[in-house]
Structure formats: structure tokens, C-alpha cells
Amino acid sequence: xxPSAGAPEDVLAYVQNGADLxxxxxxxxxxxxxxxxxxxAADARFTxxxxxxxxxxxxxxxxxxxxxxxxxxxxxxxxxVTRPAFHSRGCELxxxxxxxxxxxxxxxxxxxxxxxxxxxxxxxxxxxxxTNCDYAAPFIGQVPFFLEVNDRMPRTFGRNQVxxxxxxxxxxxxRPLVEVAPVEPSxxxxxxxxxxxARIPDGSTxxxxxxxxxxxxxxxxRTHRNLGVHTELFSDGLMDLIERGVVTGTRKRLxxxxxxxxxxxxxxxxxxxxxxxxxxxxxxxDHVNExxxxxxxxxxxxVNATTEVDLVGQCASETIGGRYWSxxxxxxxxxxxxxxxxQGKAFVxxxxxxxxxxxxxxxxxxxxxxxxxTLKNTVDHVVTEHGxxxxxxxxxxxRSRDLIAIADPSFRDELTAQARSLGYL
Numbered sequence: 001x002x003p004s005a006g007a008p009e010d011v012l013a014y015v016q017n018g019a020d021l022x023x024x025x026x027x028x029x030x031x032x033x034x035x036x037x038x039x040x041a042a043d044a045r046f047t048x049x050x051x052x053x054x055x056x057x058x059x060x061x062x063x064x065x066x067x068x069x070x071x072x073x074x075x076x077x078x079x080x081v082t083r084p085a086f087h088s089r090g091c092e093l094x095x096x097x098x099x100x101x102x103x104x105x106x107x108x109x110x111x112x113x114x115x116x117x118x119x120x121x122x123x124x125x126x127x128x129x130x131t132n133c134d135y136a137a138p139f140i141g142q143v144p145f146f147l148e149v150n151d152r153m154p155r156t157f158g159r160n161q162v163x164x165x166x167x168x169x170x171x172x173x174x175r176p177l178v179e180v181a182p183v184e185p186s187x188x189x190x191x192x193x194x195x196x197x198a199r200i201p202d203g204s205t206x207x208x209x210x211x212x213x214x215x216x217x218x219x220x221x222r223t224h225r226n227l228g229v230h231t232e233l234f235s236d237g238l239m240d241l242i243e244r245g246v247v248t249g250t251r252k253r254l255x256x257x258x259x260x261x262x263x264x265x266x267x268x269x270x271x272x273x274x275x276x277x278x279x280x281x282x283x284x285x286d287h288v289n290e291x292x293x294x295x296x297x298x299x300x301x302x303v304n305a306t307t308e309v310d311l312v313g314q315c316a317s318e319t320i321g322g323r324y325w326s327x328x329x330x331x332x333x334x335x336x337x338x339x340x341x342x343q344g345k346a347f348v349x350x351x352x353x354x355x356x357x358x359x360x361x362x363x364x365x366x367x368x369x370x371x372x373x374t375l376k377n378t379v380d381h382v383v384t385e386h387g388x389x390x391x392x393x394x395x396x397x398x399r400s401r402d403l404i405a406i407a408d409p410s411f412r413d414e415l416t417a418q419a420r421s422l423g424y425l
Contacts, residue, residue: 008148021114031058053076111142137283189215210235231260294337304331321367357408
């Protein structure tokens, strides 16, 4: 007998003291199911339960530590919702590379139950995890799933299909997905994007992160030809390139003709585009972000943003002013994969200044408390609005000169003096 739709509270039959619950990121969160679990925690129905999730979109009381003995949030990437909760010690943060999250969960948690949002089952009895595959899909067939079936969730394809026989239970909702509109690029963003897009050859396979500069890079690729997509995040900008015929995937070694991703987040137009669209293939993050897989593609190009870079090329991408802002995500995964790809390139992008031009983001040394996301030995190209600094195979003195040359002109003399005092020049 296969389960039929029930109430969200039915999940409580599968939540024991000390359970580790795995929840997909962003719109993969089953809102009504977590509502039921949070209510039960407030009633002290269980103790020591942990929720493991990246980038939560829905704010909840338990995130802020009020139910800590009963329900604790363990984050793997801070969002606007979990960032203040972490700063007030309401939740925990586990350092990680996104590619390694499934392994971390297997090795450090009980993997008690996966709670996920899904599209309605097809005539064969398969649910699709919709906008997600990420670190949840690797547990299909290994760990029980409890699903929130949402009529608004797009049915997508790839290795994110869950058969009804693999589901402990499910409930049904009709709720709009959270939309995240593309950030409008500034003039500085446009100049940075021009430097990057000019260095991406036709036929490349691309990974582009989220934010105003990556959006500008994608817009700058509209005249390119035969690009492929193998990316962590599928966004509106990539949808646009597919619809324009720029992305064809015909030059890819892996999954030719397919746009490969591990999760999608954007506007309703994007979700409508994804529904029943076989060109987009969602695969687990331990495949998509695995550097050894990425390296199999020729001309792989990675584009990701950072917050500051020091004069040897260390990139701090998860802290701002020495305070935690996000986490590593997949930046280092793709930087390493591109490094090993034949003719591959990796770009780390950032405006040259912050705080209205009063602070240089190119620094002699990183701000105290900053976390290095991309190592000096891995970084390839650093790009600001003032140009591109090549890092690969360059000495420390060459790196320092080239990074100072792309810093804001008002900071170059100071950076030069600091580089000399450090023995770099």
C-alpha cells in the first residue's frame, strides 16, 4: 500500500528524540511540514531534534534559539533569515564546500528523515523535487522522505525523482513559491561584466553565481554562441540565454544539449520555464559541484563574487568586515574544477571599493576575522571595474602589482606602500 495525502502533522509519527531532519534549501522547504514540527517542539513533544538546511527563505521562531532544547537549526549557508539568528547565537553554522554537504550529512548526522517540497506525482507515481535536487536527492531510496506536494512547484527532470514507494508520507498545499528578482546591475557592475564576458570564448560551459555582477555577465553573453551550462544555481539570466539560442550545450562533454544545475531560484517566469522542460536537468550537488566532474568539461568558465581580496590573491567571500555573512557555497568547488579543466578559467569579481568609495576591497591583508573562501593557490583571475589581474603562476610581487593596478586609483599609493612594508614589492 502506498501512502495517500494526509495532514502535515502526520510527519510527527516519524520524528523521534534526537532526530536529524534534512531540509532542501530555498523553495525546497516544505513550509507546512516544518510548521507542524515547530508547533510540536513548542509543545515539548520531543527533544534534541536538529534541522539541517542551507539558505532558508522562511523566518521562524525556532531559528532564533527559543526552542533550542527541542528544535535546533543547523545552517550550511546563511541567508537574510538565518544571518541575524546566527549572530545572536540562535542557530549553528557548519563550514563546508557545497559539493561535500551530502557526505557531511551522512558522516555527522543520523540522516533520520528528509522533509522536502515536491511537484504532484505523475501517472507513474513519481514526485519531482521541482526547483531542487541539491543535497537532498542523494538520499532518495536511502532515507525516508516526507513531502509537501505543492501545485505551484514546477515538475523538473533529472535525478530528483522520488517514487511513492520511497515516501513515508505526504501532504498537499497550493502555495506560491518565493520569488527572487534579478538585481539590477550598476554602472560599475556593467564595467566588471564587460571585462569578464570578453574573456569567455564561444563554446564554453559556464557557471555563474548570484548577484548584480553575475547578472550583468550573463546579459553580456547575449551575442555569444553555443555556450553550455553546468552551474550550481539556475537563474533568470540563464533562462534568457537559452531562450535566445545562446546556450545550446552542443559543445559539452557531459550531458550535451542539457543545462545542468542543482537548484533554481528566481522569478515566476523562471518557474514557469522550468515546468516540464526537459532541457534543464537537475542533478545532486555532489555531482554538479564536484571539481573532478567539472574538470571533465573543456573551456569551463566559473564566475563568482567576493567581498575582498588581499595582495597575494586570497578571496574572502563569506564575511563582510570580518563578520559572517553567508558561507563558502560552491565558489571553491567551481574555482578548483575550472583550474583543472582544459582551457578552463575562473573569475572572482568585485567592485574596487565599498562604503561609498571610502574603503578599498583590494587590501594589503584581509580584514581581521575574514574567512578565506578561495585560496591564493586556486584563484585564477580577479576582476574589478578597473581591469583584470591574472593570478595563476604569478609571483607574489607580480600579484601585488597587478591587484594594485585594478584597485581604485585613490588607494593605489597606500597599497603600494603597504606592499613594500610586507616585503611583497
